Amino acid sequence: MTLSVVYAILFYAATLLLVVGVVRKIIIYARTPAPLKIPVTPAPTTKAGVVWRMTKEVTVFQSLFKANKWTWLFGWMFHVALAFVLFRHLRYFQEPVWAIVALIQPIGQYAGFAMLAGLTGLWARRFLVDRVRYITSLSDHLMLALLVAIGLSGLAIKYLAHTDIVALKTWVLGLMYFDLQPLPSDIFVLLHLGLVIILMVIFPISKLLHVPGLFFMPTRNQVDNPREVRHTAGWTAK
Amino acid sequence: MTAKFDTPELFKNIEIIDTPKYEVDSMAHSSPYPAKAQHNEKLGFPGELVDNWEEKAVTRLGELVDGSRALRTFLDSCVKCGACTDKCHYYLGTKDPKNMPVARQDLLRSIYRRYYTFAGKYFPRLVGARDMDKSVLDEWYSYFHQCSQCRRCSVFCPYGIDTAEISMAARDIMDTVGHGQKYCNEILGKLQTIGNNLGLPEKALINTLEDLEEEVEEDTGVAVKYPVDVKGADVLLVVPSADFFAEPHIDGLIGYGKVFHQAGISWTLSSYASEAANFSMFIGSGDNLKKVAQRIRDAAEELGVKRIIVGECGHAWRVAYSFWNTLVGPFDFLDPNYPAPQHIVEFTYDLIQRGALNLDKEANDHRRITFHDSCNVARASRMGNIPGGQFILPRALITASANHFFDMSPETIHENTFCCGGGGGLLTDDLMEIRIKGAMPRMQALKQVVDEHDVNAMVAICAICKAQFSKALPAYQFPMDMITSLHQVVGDAIQLGTKD
Numbered sequence: 055m056t057l058s059v060v061y062a063i064l065f066y067a068a069t070l071l072l073v074v075g076v077v078r079k080i081i082i083y084a085r086t087p088a089p090l091k092i093p094v095t096p097a098p099t100t101k102a103g104v105v106w107r108m109t110k111e112v113t114v115f116q117s118l119f120k121a122n123k124w125t126w127l128f129g130w131m132f133h134v135a136l137a138f139v140l141f142r143h144l145r146y147f148q149e150p151v152w153a154i155v156a157l158i159q160p161i162g163q164y165a166g167f168a169m170l171a172g173l174t175g176l177w178a179r180r181f182l183v184d185r186v187r188y189i190t191s192l193s194d195h196l197m198l199a200l201l202v203a204i205g206l207s208g209l210a211i212k213y214l215a216h217t218d219i220v221a222l223k224t225w226v227l228g229l230m231y232f233d234l235q236p237l238p239s240d241i242f243v244l245l246h247l248g249l250v251i252i253l254m255v256i257f258p259i260s261k262l263l264h265v266p267g268l269f270f271m272p273t274r275n276q277v278d279n280p281r282e283v284r285h286t287a288g289w290t291a292k
Numbered sequence: 293m294t295a296k297f298d299t300p301e302l303f304k305n306i307e308i309i310d311t312p313k314y315e316v317d318s319m320a321h322s323s324p325y326p327a328k329a330q331h332n333e334k335l336g337f338p339g340e341l342v343d344n345w346e347e348k349a350v351t352r353l354g355e356l357v358d359g360s361r362a363l364r365t366f367l368d369s370c371v372k373c374g375a376c377t378d379k380c381h382y383y384l385g386t387k388d389p390k391n392m393p394v395a396r397q398d399l400l401r402s403i404y405r406r407y408y409t410f411a412g413k414y415f416p417r418l419v420g421a422r423d424m425d426k427s428v429l430d431e432w433y434s435y436f437h438q439c440s441q442c443r444r445c446s447v448f449c450p451y452g453i454d455t456a457e458i459s460m461a462a463r464d465i466m467d468t469v470g471h472g473q474k475y476c477n478e479i480l481g482k483l484q485t486i487g488n489n490l491g492l493p494e495k496a497l498i499n500t501l502e503d504l505e506e507e508v509e510e511d512t513g514v515a516v517k518y519p520v521d522v523k524g525a526d527v528l529l530v531v532p533s534a535d536f537f538a539e540p541h542i543d544g545l546i547g548y549g550k551v552f553h554q555a556g557i558s559w560t561l562s563s564y565a566s567e568a569a570n571f572s573m574f575i576g577s578g579d580n581l582k583k584v585a586q587r588i589r590d591a592a593e594e595l596g597v598k599r600i601i602v603g604e605c606g607h608a609w610r611v612a613y614s615f616w617n618t619l620v621g622p623f624d625f626l627d628p629n630y631p632a633p634q635h636i637v638e639f640t641y642d643l644i645q646r647g648a649l650n651l652d653k654e655a656n657d658h659r660r661i662t663f664h665d666s667c668n669v670a671r672a673s674r675m676g677n678i679p680g681g682q683f684i685l686p687r688a689l690i691t692a693s694a695n696h697f698f699d700m701s702p703e704t705i706h707e708n709t710f711c712c713g714g715g716g717g718l719l720t721d722d723l724m725e726i727r728i729k730g731a732m733p734r735m736q737a738l739k740q741v742v743d744e745h746d747v748n749a750m751v752a753i754c755a756i757c758k759a760q761f762s763k764a765l766p767a768y769q770f771p772m773d774m775i776t777s778l779h780q781v782v783g784d785a786i787q788l789g790t791k792d
């Protein structure tokens with residue numbers, strides 16, 4: 055039960071840091087003015103156009119596809135798989151489980167492998183492509199190591215050393231409703247959860263800020279209409 | 293001048309531009325002349341490197357980040373994916389890894405992280421954060437003057453991180469602590485006291501234009517006017533001052549005059565605002581950007597014109613199209629039937645659509661033409677009323693005026709265009725090596741159309757591009773006079789006297 059308490063405290067703390075950290079960043083991004091119009095071509099001339107542009111960037115990584123097919127392949131595979139994995143994880147957080155979450159469980163099974171494959175490809179680039187090696191710092195390796203370790207420990211729970219999933223879910227639901235339950239103390243479960251806690255904590259202070267950041271980039275989210283609509287903000291509004 | 297250097301070799305085919313293996317610090321020796329005290333002070337910067345400049349530089353960085361959502365998100369969000377690493381012409385031409393866009397950003401990001409992020413404050417080694425010191429400043433001075441702010445990297449970054457914005461910020465910080473660049477700051481001083489980058493006084497300008505009128509009349513037998521300071525003219529034309537004297541720029545100016553002449557629209561230049569260029573953008577200075585733009589607005593109001601049209605100049609068009617309305621708008625004193633400002637290419641295009649120009653394509657039959665998309669037009673502004681108009685309209689002018697047109701390889705035109713190598717405040721002799729090496733990808737693409745289609749003219753719509761290519765073309769064994777103004781081609785095709 056001590057383990058359960060320790061992990062519970064860590065989870066609460068990590069959640070707080072994650073939420074506060076990310077929300078704080080979003081507020082800062084939103085409040086920082088964009089004084090000039092700087093959309094980069096091909097820039098849409100309407101709001102709807104911008105929404106469509108951002109949708110393509112977020113869902114299919116359009117610009118990355120144009121830039122580098124290998125990075126796109128591995129990067130996109132990793133992110134899509136991650137999305138499936140996270141969505142599949144919703145089943146631990148809800149009772150009853152949404153039909154759609156139940157529905158994708160079979161595909162989701164393979165997502166863990168796809169995620170690791172993508173990560174491996176991305177990591178390999180950091181060693182094999184001299185230019186990418188040059189720009190890589192230690193933190194970039196550690197970030198990939200962390201995600202790989204989370205993936206591996208997750209797969210280990212599933213394929214190597216099964217845990218009592220029902221008990222685990224009870225613990226998770228207990229966390230959510232402030233009704234602490236015992237945590238199955240299998241090594242891979244503790245590892246998986248410990249690493250996830252680390253990921254949550256570093257999210258708002260690392261390059262994972264690309265997630266909120268990319269929605270705020272004026273080069274991509276501005277409408278190309280400077281002659282039609284007078285734009286002012288920050289020092290240009292004074 | 294820099295020491296002797298080898299011009300990169302060209303291959304037969306653009307696809308062969310192999311991304312080079314990097315050579316660390318191969319361009320570390322490249323740095324422009326620093327500005328003299330008087331040049332810095334005229335723009336409101338300290339003359340010399342100030343005391344405790346390290347602290348002031350860091351403070352200024354903080355102010356800039358607080359004032360720019362772009363800068364803040366760019367500095368926070370890069371994931372080091374490497375997609376931009378092979379997109380910069382300066383990297384391709386020099387192999388120096390600090391010319392990879394992300395590495396260039398990191399020169400500044402490392403300082404941002406150290407002083408403004410949790411990770412950099414407590415784990416500097418882990419995230420590559422470092423203290424602000426003289427070696428950092430020297431590195432900034434060198435490599436932020438190896439960026440032409442062309443935005444090619446931004447097109448390919450999955451988030452649109454724009455290294456140009458980072459360069460501008462770095463140059464702003466260096467100016468703020470008294471370490472400005474001679475070329476940009478000296479020129480901006482001239483512009484603000486005399487009215488143009490050249491320092492050409494009103495008298496000399498008027499004489500130049502009178503000579504031009506005589507020359508054109510001799511050539512064509514038609515009295516085409518090049519008016520200055522005519523109150524009540526319909527149009528104020530603002531051109532880069534290189535158009536008044538440099539080759540091939542002046543042939544473009546002759547062409548503008550012919551277009552106005554045949555269209556029968558009254559126009560004027562201004563001696564007070566005889567410069568479209570605004571180098572304030574290159575040094576990232578908002579105050580100066582606004583001051584210089586204000587001159588043009590003032591001239592337009594003073595002359596009582598109905599429209600403002602901007603001549604062939606890349607960054608000037610960016611400033612005019614993207615920033616003027618913000619900085620010195622709204623232009624409610626102008627005729628609302630026309631966009632304010634309007635590009636000369638938009639103007640000529642409309643005239644052609646209306647059949648107001650008589651063009652004889654055969655007059656250009658000796659030319660086999662290709663078109664260089666200037667970055668600031670291609671990636672930072674637009675023409676006409678549809679996305680991508682900045683690619684369509686200039687080409688439409690060429691094909692309306694000439695029979696032989698060939699585009700360069702698709703990965704080197706439109707928004708993928710390669711910079712000429714001399715933009716962003718680098719068009720100075722002390723940076724000749726980086727300029728010539730940076731021109732390599734464009735020269736490569738040009739070689740391909742020369743080999744395949746016997747192209748003998750490269751048309752551009754940017755004063756800096758034109759001046760830069762006059763140096764780069766000979767360096768790569770092309771004839772210097774291949775570089776041609778767009779309105780030179782149009783002007784040569786106009787059949788003067790047929791509409792009078």
Ligand code: HEM
Pocket residue numbers: 111112113115118125128129130132133176177194197198201262264265268371372373450451
């Ligand atoms: C809106 C959602 C997201 C979008 C659009 C997005 C987009 C991208 C893109 C375009 C890249 C660059 C290409 C690549 O290396 O894959 C990238 C990299 C990366 N993303 Fe995301 N991302 C999102 C969410 C996330 C989340 C939730 C995580 C982690 C928990 C994450 C972790 C990473 C990592 C670690 C990298 C760097 C990979 C490397 O080291 O090469 N991303 N992201």
Ligand code: HEM
Pocket residue numbers: 139142143146162163165166167169201204205206207208209211212213219222226246247250253
């Ligand atoms: C509170 C948070 C989390 C809990 C309670 C949790 C729990 C689990 C459990 C119990 C499994 C085993 C699944 C099975 O046996 O079928 C698993 C697998 C996995 N987990 Fe997590 N996990 C969490 C967060 C995460 C996060 C944030 C990631 C990714 C960044 C992740 C990635 C994976 C992967 C890749 C697998 C293996 C493939 C799969 O079954 O989907 N987990 N996780």
Ligand code: SF4
Pocket residue numbers: 379380381382391392393396438439440441442443444445446454455456
């Ligand atoms: S803006 Fe242009 S010159 Fe500067 S880093 Fe990007 S690609 Fe290179």
Ligand code: SF4
Pocket residue numbers: 369370371372373374375376377393394448449450451452453
């Ligand atoms: S493409 Fe963008 S995110 Fe990727 S390394 Fe370059 S600047 Fe960073």
Ligand code: SF4
Pocket residue numbers: 440441442606607665666667668669710711712713714715716754756757
């Ligand atoms: S000078 Fe011309 S090609 Fe070079 S950066 Fe400017 S617009 Fe681009």
